Amino acid sequence: MPRYVVLYRFTDEGRKRLKETVHRADEIRELNEAAGFEVLGHYWTQGHYDLVTVVEAPSEEAMMNGAFNIAQTGNVTSETLRAFTDEEMQRIIGPA
Numbered sequence: 625m626p627r628y629v630v631l632y633r634f635t636d637e638g639r640k641r642l643k644e645t646v647h648r649a650d651e652i653r654e655l656n657e658a659a660g661f662e663v664l665g666h667y668w669t670q671g672h673y674d675l676v677t678v679v680e681a682p683s684e685e686a687m688m689n690g691a692f693n694i695a696q697t698g699n700v701t702s703e704t705l706r707a708f709t710d711e712e713m714q715r716i717i718g719p720a
Contacts, residue, residue, distance in 0.1 A: 625662065625680040628687055631703045632675040638699035648699065649675070656690055675700070678707070 634642070641648075645668070653663045660682040667676045681687035691704055708716065 625682060626684060626687065627664075627678065627680050627707045627709070629705045629707050630677045630679065630691070631673040631705070632677070632700040633672075633702075634674045634700055635698060638674075641699060645675075648697075649677075652694060655693075659686065659690065661686070661690065 634645075638645070649666055653666070656663055656679065662680040664678040664680065666678075668674065669676050679687075679690075681690065687704065691702060694700065694702065714720075
């Protein structure tokens, strides 16, 4: 399955509801896992981003749909990065 790193920043609305962030993340995890995603981890961070999530999605289309569903809540903005393992990258660049 394709793997993604998603970088989140709270919106003004999300900051107003900050005390609910862990609960919301658990709800999103459950919805994503029911849709066939594997949530490898989510981490609240210091610095430019407030939350980082690593997921494997069943397809690129499923990932886009999941990102849109989260965006509709209005609590965060996100940047999604496709992530490649060592093995995937070696296949992409070919033999050394």
